[in-house]
Amino acid sequence: AQKITQTQPGMFVQEKEAVTLDCTYDTSDPSYGLFWYKQPSSGEMIFLIYQGSYDQQNATEGRYSLNFQKARKSANLVISASQLGDSAMYFCAMRERVGETSGSRLTFGEGTQLTVNP
């Protein structure tokens, strides 16, 4: 079963507008973490924001915020005031514990290609 689902293969937004990228997840682990990464066409994977399952408040990092709805198992990324440089692939990922060991793997969604139009 898919653990991370990103239902939007592609999204378009006008420059300076806000955009929401959807992410839903599935886990039975009460302790987990949710990550968002940006991958521009150059290929690097850039860490944007993190939300822990026990965090009471939604995470924010500059223009990025995470709309965390635990009961719905969703962790949508909101980008405010979009810029042309925001055009990239965006991946949602989840970290679950792996037994009692550390180094829990990240499981990625299929990504959303965001295009910011001038």
Added chain:
Amino acid sequence: AAGVIQSPRHLIKEKRETATLKCYPIPRHDTVYWYQQGPGQDPQFLISFYEKMQSDKGSIPDRFSAQQFSDYHSELNMSSLELGDSALYFCASSVHSSGTEAFFGQGTRLTVV
């Protein structure tokens, strides 16, 4: 700030050859992960190490092996390369005790011809 360093950035190998990819984690990060990203795909977890011991194993072919050394750098060894091994290989590092960040290197783009 120091980031995860991967080398080489690009690598071209012929079928059946071997390749070694290197990863230098962020200082004081004790956990290293390897991922493979095929064209148009999301990254797939291969293997991870914590304090120089293998901590988790994903869809890593038997032809691949990896280890983490005493200085925490890691190497991914790939033998009998196949055309399907052509991909972007990422290394990521994190701190075990926090787990709130996982930073990726810039990746090694492997092309098998």
